[in-house]
Amino acid sequence: xxxxxxxxxxxxxxxxxxxxxxxxxxxxxxxxxxxxxxxxxxxxxxxxxxxxxxxxxxxxxxxxxxxxxxxxxxxxxxxxxxxxxxxxxxxxxxxxxxxxxxxxxxxxxxxxxxxxxxxxxxxxxxxxxxxxxxxxxxxxxxxxxxxxxxxxxxxxxxxxxxxxxxxxxxxxxxxxxxxxxxxxxxxxxxxxxxxxxxxxxxxxxxxxxxxxxxxxxxxxxxxxxxxxxxxxxxxxxxxxxxxxxxxxxxxxxxxxxxxxxxxxxxxxxxxxxxxxxxxxxxxxxxxxxxxxxxxxxxxxxxxxxxxxxxxxxxxxxxxxxxxxxxxxxxxxxxxxxxxxxxxxxxxxxxxxxxxxxxxxxxxxxxxxxxxxxxxxxxxxxxxxxxxxxxxxxxxxxxxxxxxxxxx
Ligand SMILES: Nc1ncnc2c1ncn2[C@@H]1O[C@H](COP(=O)(O)OP(=O)(O)OP(=O)(O)O)[C@@H](O)[C@H]1O
Ligand SMILES: O=C(O)[C@H](O)COP(=O)(O)O
Numbered sequence: 001x002x003x004x005x006x007x008x009x010x011x012x013x014x015x016x017x018x019x020x021x022x023x024x025x026x027x028x029x030x031x032x033x034x035x036x037x038x039x040x041x042x043x044x045x046x047x048x049x050x051x052x053x054x055x056x057x058x059x060x061x062x063x064x065x066x067x068x069x070x071x072x073x074x075x076x077x078x079x080x081x082x083x084x085x086x087x088x089x090x091x092x093x094x095x096x097x098x099x100x101x102x103x104x105x106x107x108x109x110x111x112x113x114x115x116x117x118x119x120x121x122x123x124x125x126x127x128x129x130x131x132x133x134x135x136x137x138x139x140x141x142x143x144x145x146x147x148x149x150x151x152x153x154x155x156x157x158x159x160x161x162x163x164x165x166x167x168x169x170x171x172x173x174x175x176x177x178x179x180x181x182x183x184x185x186x187x188x189x190x191x192x193x194x195x196x197x198x199x200x201x202x203x204x205x206x207x208x209x210x211x212x213x214x215x216x217x218x219x220x221x222x223x224x225x226x227x228x229x230x231x232x233x234x235x236x237x238x239x240x241x242x243x244x245x246x247x248x249x250x251x252x253x254x255x256x257x258x259x260x261x262x263x264x265x266x267x268x269x270x271x272x273x274x275x276x277x278x279x280x281x282x283x284x285x286x287x288x289x290x291x292x293x294x295x296x297x298x299x300x301x302x303x304x305x306x307x308x309x310x311x312x313x314x315x316x317x318x319x320x321x322x323x324x325x326x327x328x329x330x331x332x333x334x335x336x337x338x339x340x341x342x343x344x345x346x347x348x349x350x351x352x353x354x355x356x357x358x359x360x361x362x363x364x365x366x367x368x369x370x371x372x373x374x375x376x377x378x379x380x381x382x383x384x385x386x387x388x389x390x391x392x393x394x395x396x397x398x399x400x401x402x403x404x405x406x407x
Contacts, residue, residue, distance in 0.1 A: 004400035021150035041081035043173035130163030140167035149173025152381035154396035161396040170403035183388035193320030200225030201326020213390040224328025276305025303329025304339035348374035357385035
């Protein structure tokens with residue numbers, strides 16, 4: 001039961017503005033296909049088949065990062081999944097975008113440029129201020145309805161997520177609806193045995209806050225990735241800082257240092273850290289080192305080592321529920337996939353309740369020959385999924401609920 005309207009409530013033949021989350025891993029400047037395209041394709045196909053004029057908004061990366069790119073490549077990948085053309089315009093609400101929107105016929109689909117390239121999208125403002133941005137005020141009058149399918153971005157208060165629901169009748173797409181139902185149900189579920197959370201990835205700031213909030217609910221945290229290294233740093237090891245060109249650790253350390261230290265202090269017995277790490281050796285092969293033997297960080301550590309996996313596996317086997325947020329290493333590179341794959345395979349082999357979350361992380365399942373069916377739920381959301389687990393409200397969901405009440 002949801003408190004917002006869904007596309008089942010949307011009349012046919014409308015001009016519909018749809019927010020998707022196509023944020024994807026980018027390799028050599030090109031977005032990589034992943035579960036988000038496949039899942040959103042269902043909503044887009046359904047809207048197009050109902051005769052709507054379908055205009056899509058989405059974001060990619062964050063300004064200043066390497067993955068902050070155009071959405072041109074995303075349109076082509078999405079078209080393959082939808083099974084019909086997805087036109088692309090390299091503009092969000094300027095004349096070029098407005099002309100392309102006006103020219104759209106019934107059942108046609110158009111993707112606008114990266115929303116994070118618009119001035120009004122990101123600044124921290126209230127939903128009312130977002131609704132008053134030039135971005136929202138220019139686009140909204142061209143549409144009859146707004147559909148939000150971007151559950152995985154629902155924890156962000158950006159204009160494309162919370163501004164449009166104040167300006168247009170608003171509906172949830174299929175991904176929003178199913179992810180909301182699955183993740184909200186998890187938050188209220190009780191487990192008889194131990195609950196374990198595997199924490200990794202690059203968005204340490206997101207996951208550390210959640211570790212703190214889930215204190216009561218989770219019995220054991222198994223750490224890897226960037227957060228894992230930051231906790232090793234807090235435990236006194238000379239790792240968890242940037243070396244060379246790296247830009248993953250120092251800023252997140254400064255921002256979270258106090259919280260990491262207090263979480264480690266209060267829940268140290270529940271937190272397992274890597275005992276060995278892997279890096280790229282001089283000949284390009286995977287090399288491994290015991291954490292206790294590291295005197296100085298001179299390498300980027302790209303995975304946890306085999307001893308760590310051997311330590312984590314029994315903890316998983318004994319669990320009644322396992323939640324995964326973030327990969328334990330750079331699994332996209334086969335040399336550094338062992339930690340992530342080892343842990344996912346251990347989860348797949350047990351019959352515990354299991355949820356794998358994260359747009360990037362969930363990609364490892366197919367890449368390494370596992371199946372979605374081996375897990376209770378595979379969420380394409382990262383930050384929104386872990387916030388849902390803590391029961392924290394999601395601003396974009398609240399905006400849909402407020403829109404439904406208004407009508
Ligand atoms: N030690 C590491 N150094 C650099 N990158 C790492 C490391 N460990 C894991 N990663 C990267 O973390 C990424 C996955 O985590 P990330 O936090 O970016 O996203 P996610 O969990 O999939 O969720 P979201 O949907 O929030 O993006 C993987 O692409 C992997 O390459
Ligand atoms: O990939 C995600 O988790 C969402 O698209 C949100 O991206 P963000 O963390 O850059 O806001």
